[in-house]
Amino acid sequence: MHSPRPTPPEAAGPLDRLDRSRAGLVLIVDDVPDNLALLHDALDAAGYTVLVATDGASALLRAAQAEPDIVLLDAVMPGLDGFEVARRLKAGPETAHIPVVFMTGLTDTEHVLAAFEAGGVDYVTKPIRPPEVLARMAAHMQAARQARQARNALDAYGHATLSLRLGPGQPRLTWQTPLARRWLPDYFGSAVDEVPAPLLAWLAQAEAGREVRPLATRLPRDGARQLVCTLQGRTVDEDWLVVLREVNDAATVEATMQAFGLTLRESEVLYWVAKGKTNRDIGDILGSSPATVKKHLERVYEKLGVETRTAAAALAMQRVRELNPA
Structure with a gap:
């Protein structure tokens, strides 16, 4: 039975x-x-x-x-x-x-x-x-x-991971941790489980045998956060293994605010000037027009007692180093 x-x-x-x-x-x-x-x-x-x-x-x-x-x-x-x-x-x-x-x-x-x-x-x-x-x-x-x-465990320590297959046919994610699954759409604007085009182009260079540096992208409408993608090599299945790490520059922005008596937006503008960004770049990052960025920058010059972008950036980096000697 x-x-x-x-x-x-x-x-x-x-x-x-x-x-x-x-x-x-x-x-x-x-x-x-x-x-x-x-x-x-x-x-x-x-x-x-x-x-x-x-x-x-x-x-x-x-x-x-x-x-x-x-x-x-x-x-x-x-x-x-x-x-x-x-x-x-x-x-x-x-x-x-x-x-x-x-x-x-x-x-x-x-x-x-x-x-x-x-x-x-x-x-x-x-x-x-x-x-x-x-x-x-x-x-x-x-x-x-x-x-x-x-x-x-990698997710718990803020290091998400994923593997991606580039071989014949459609490139695809073969697996990813929950944190990676959340970060990719947030930072790249891609659909869930879709391979973002910038990530695909970056890995294509590695596939072609070129040396690749970590790929960094900013979170849209948030100038303080960025996602850094680091290539860790290949898995036993010949998939590319990538580790993702989120970097938050809010502490640096806060330090320049306190040091120079700046507003939050002025400090964000100064931060990106120190990173070598143009007014148009900064406007795209912060969701402002280049003209608005220019006005913020003029007030930054006045508060810092300088006249040029280079002097403002140098003073900002010096003060941040003094506040964070480690």
Whole structure:
């Protein structure tokens, strides 16, 4: 007698109520109810929280919503087969990190290679033997968990990370930390999960073998904050690894305000003059016209007792160094 069929995905209840305090969250994808029941019961008994999907489209939706710790994926299904599901999971920055273990009765070399080329980390052959599946899952989940903790640690210390693939076809983000996913649209004005054009052009230079310096961009309408992108080399998958760091110049602006009795906007203008920016550049950064920037600068000259941009910039940098000798 077979075990009862597990609850279908559409009736499994709200995903925000999933018990993540157990051994881990597993998504099983198979169009055969008996296979689902066998694995569901074994995983549940081992302490895992289990989600199921009976087709490729439901699997992709479930994975995006719940972000399981691992996916057990049937290779042969009607509609979207397992190979295509795996490719789509690996193409999405939010799901690319999830290890995929294929379940297949296809043991020919070409099918095994297809599983790995689609992004699978392992495969088990049918008929399924639950103890073998549990052992393989534990190893892959531990490795994925350690990698995720490392990426989250970078976020916690203000260093977001991402990896980007430039090879044949459309350039794409292969994974990114939550902080990177927030910063890219903020600083570059790109859509979520889209590769910003300036970042792509910067990496194209590295792809061509040129030496690249860190890429810095300012937050629109905020002259004090900038995002610095540093190239860290390539991953084992030949993706480019980039570390992002946010730099806030508000302390410098505040120091010049206090030192020279400037208003906030005057101090911002002086800051950018010291950085070598033109009035038009400063206007674009601060959302003002060049004429308005010029008026602010005239008042800065008067308060500093100087007559030129060069003298104002030199005095500002000297005073900031005095206030921050370290």
